[in-house]
Amino acid sequence: QVQVAESGGDSVQTGGSLRLSCAASGYASVCRHDMSWYRQVPGKEREFVAGFTADGSPTYGASVEGRFSISKESDDRTVYLQMNSLRPEDTAMYYCKTVIKPRFGVCVGSDNWGQGTQVTVSS
Numbered sequence: 001q002v003q004v005a006e007s008g009g010d011s012v013q014t015g016g017s018l019r020l021s022c023a024a025s026g027y028a029s030v031c032r033h034d035m036s037w038y039r040q041v042p043g044k045e046r047e048f049v050a051g052f053t054a055d056g057s058p059t060y061g062a063s064v065e066g067r068f069s070i071s072k073e074s075d076d077r078t079v080y081l082q083m084n085s086l087r088p089e090d091t092a093m094y095y096c097k098t099v100i101k102p103r104f105g106v107c108v109g110s111d112n113w114g115q116g117t118q119v120t121v122s123s
Helices: none
Strands: 003-007 011-013 018-025 033-040 047-052 058-060 068-072 078-083 092-100 110-113 117-122
Touching (some): 018 033, 018 092, 018 117, 058 068
Parallel strands (some): 011 117
Antiparallel strands (some): 003 018, 018 078, 033 047, 033 092, 068 078, 092 110
């Protein structure tokens, strides 16, 4: 069973920084997967924050471009989200999404979400 766990959320003041972590487990190492970050505030749709393109390049949502940075460990099972110059509008629950790519006889394709980690930015 695929498990996704986020951590690192906290309360900070405007202009502060936080580093979120996401660890994925429970699937075979031969399974290809994509990991990305989303965020959501109550009453709004979940918003893409950061991820990687097919060639492995980072990609960001327009509202965080230039302030947030995504990175990953060499095993590709842990990703980080470095958040700088935080603003009150960055306040949200941040979720990590892990997509397992199907591979016949080995990997079952699936979308998996963690429980989220809360980020609160006060003015």
